[in-house]
Amino acid sequence: MESLLSAALEAYVHDHTTAEPELMVRLREETHADLASPQMQVGRVEGAFLKLMVQISGARRVLELGTFSGYSALSMASGLPDDGHLITCDIDPVATAVAQRYFAESPWGPKIELRLGPALDTLTSLCAEGAVFDLAFLDADKESYVAYWNAVLPMVRPGGIVLADNTLWSGAVLHPEQPSDHGIVAFNRTVAADRRVEHVLLSVRDGVMLCRKK
Numbered sequence: 001m002e003s004l005l006s007a008a009l010e011a012y013v014h015d016h017t018t019a020e021p022e023l024m025v026r027l028r029e030e031t032h033a034d035l036a037s038p039q040m041q042v043g044r045v046e047g048a049f050l051k052l053m054v055q056i057s058g059a060r061r062v063l064e065l066g067t068f069s070g071y072s073a074l075s076m077a078s079g080l081p082d083d084g085h086l087i088t089c090d091i092d093p094v095a096t097a098v099a100q101r102y103f104a105e106s107p108w109g110p111k112i113e114l115r116l117g118p119a120l121d122t123l124t125s126l127c128a129e130g131a132v133f134d135l136a137f138l139d140a141d142k143e144s145y146v147a148y149w150n151a152v153l154p155m156v157r158p159g160g161i162v163l164a165d166n167t168l169w170s171g172a173v174l175h176p177e178q179p180s181d182h183g184i185v186a187f188n189r190t191v192a193a194d195r196r197v198e199h200v201l202l203s204v205r206d207g208v209m210l211c212r213k214k
């Protein structure tokens with residue numbers, strides 16, 4: 001989805017954010033040239049934000065729901081320590097094939113594990129494995145955000161971080177009509193009422209919900 005900022009302000013924010021590596025530039029260009037729905041890829045600003053959140057939180061184990069072509073996974077993996085590990089989940093073999101090529105080329109790729117299949121099935125498996133995460137990033141189908149929240153939060157350690165993308169949904173949260181609109185509204189309402197977390201809804205790009213588990 002697109003930023004709610006004006007084009008001029010969007011350019012200003014872009015120009016005052018740490019530049020992305022050349023590999024990420026190529027990934028962005030290929031995504032926009034060859035994949036359907038390239039707007040699903042996080043932008044340079046959000047990628048830099050995700051990397052900083054990993055670094056600031058001291059995360060070593062990260063979970064991502066929604067790999068797409070791998071930009072966000074690579075951004076977060078670049079902020080992990082050498083012994084860090086990121087599990088990213090998706091159902092799209094076409095987009096994730098692009099992601100895997102860039103993971104293989106990147107110095108951060110060895111930190112990334114792709115799990116292909118329905119996210120709720122993967123989450124069930126991770127729970128059974130006793131997985132614990134320091135940071136989780138939700139960026140998959142919006143209708144399932146509440147289900148993802150309920151499955152992910154118990155696997156995040158106390159003091160850990162949950163981030164959710166597209167939580168302003170191009171302004172559709174104010175007048176929801178489509179199922180995805182209602183999914184985001186329900187998610188934001190669920191988080192706001194959840195006493196297990198402290199949270200702030202940020203206007204980064206298309207909205208990012210930032211939560212800290214108590």
